[in-house]
Amino acid sequence: MSTNTPEPTPLIEAPKSKLPLIIGIVVAAAVVIGGLAFFLTRDDSAGGGDLKKVTLGVVGADDPYWKTYQKAAREEGIDLEVKNFGDYNQPNPAVSEGELDLNQFQHIIFLADYNVQNDDDLIALGSTATYPLGLYSSKHKSLDEIGAGDTVIVPDDETNQARGLVLLQKEGLIKLTDGGTPFSTVKQVDPSSKVEVKAVQASITASSLPDVDAAIINNDFVEDAGLKFEDALATDDPSDPKALPYVNIFAARADDADNATYKKLVKIFQSDKDVQRGVDEASGNTAELVKIPVEDLQKSLEDTEKQVRDAR
Known part of the structure; x- marks a missing residue:
């Protein structure tokens, strides 16, 4: 039997727990995400809070x-x-x-x-x-070219219809039996008027131009139809x-x-x-x-x- 005392085995350090590191990462990520969410939703101009x-x-x-x-x-x-x-x-x-x-x-x-x-x-x-409310045409370049018996369309909603009819009367294309008021309708167009007037839905007045001689077209639909405001044959005066x-x-x-x-x-x-x-x-x-x-x-x-x- 040997009398030599064996050398002590070196101690192996126990592995450290990774839990604190994981918690730290999760907390840091939460802070970043929370900060980003605040940045995206904050109301800078109002000093914070929801829009x-x-x-x-x-x-x-x-x-x-x-x-x-x-x-x-x-x-x-x-x-x-x-x-x-x-x-x-x-x-x-x-x-x-x-x-x-x-x-x-x-x-x-x-x-x-x-x-x-x-x-x-x-x-x-x-x-x-x-x-301004305008009169447009794809067939005529001036009011003088609109002839007797030609067809002109106006919006069918009562208020814009009246406004369009008053403009047509001002330009000598029709005569209104009630003299022209904010409530005139096509029923008040005198049969002896130069042109025939029909009412159609406002949104299709522009697209109907190829089928008529002229149309009263609301401002909203002018450019959408490829028209230019300066091409109007006549307009009323918005500054009146x-x-x-x-x-x-x-x-x-x-x-x-x-x-x-x-x-x-x-x-x-x-x-x-x-x-x-x-x-x-x-x-x-x-x-x-x-x-x-x-x-x-x-x-x-x-x-x-x-x-x-x-x-x-």
Whole structure:
């Protein structure tokens, strides 16, 4: 038996637990993800917090200034969704039913007529611009070329129809038996008039040009049809003081008359230089940009509603 004492076996260090490292990684990742989420959702302009969501209905959402407007609204803490409609008859019921918060596509007379017909109480919350209404043709280059018996079409909604008929009378193409009012219809076109007038849906007046001699076309549909504003054979005057009922407006439910967020949207639209420049460019520099006190807009709306009722 050997008398040598065996050398002690070196101690092997026990492996350290990886749990603290894993926890550290998870915590760090959570901090990074949380910080990123805050950065993406924070409202820098309002000092933090969620953006206020507002849905706005329009006709002609392809105009570039809507994107500019959305950006300006976001900088003021408002997440603005712009929803497009192809028919003038849809945005007002959508506001009434709560599908939209606001709309912006119509003038005062149009809203007055809608309220009376539908026993509704939508209000004017702010002004935008007055747009000229024009007469266009793909067959004639001047009014003089429009001959006796030729066909001219106008929008079939009552308010724009009347406005178009008054313009046709001003240019000597027709005579209206009621003298021409904001409520004239094709029924008031004197049979002895130079041209024959028919009413069609506003959204197809431009596309119907090849089939008629001329058409009254609303500003919203001019460029979409490949037309140029300067090609109009005649227009009315948006700067005329009598044109107040044709001022385009933001419309809202009566209960939202004092909504601070909606008022802020009106202010942004009226004051942001890039938005205003975009509106003017989209109209071919024909829009008369206006900033009319809400009280005056609402009085005009109420007065016009009374005229609509009396006319019925």
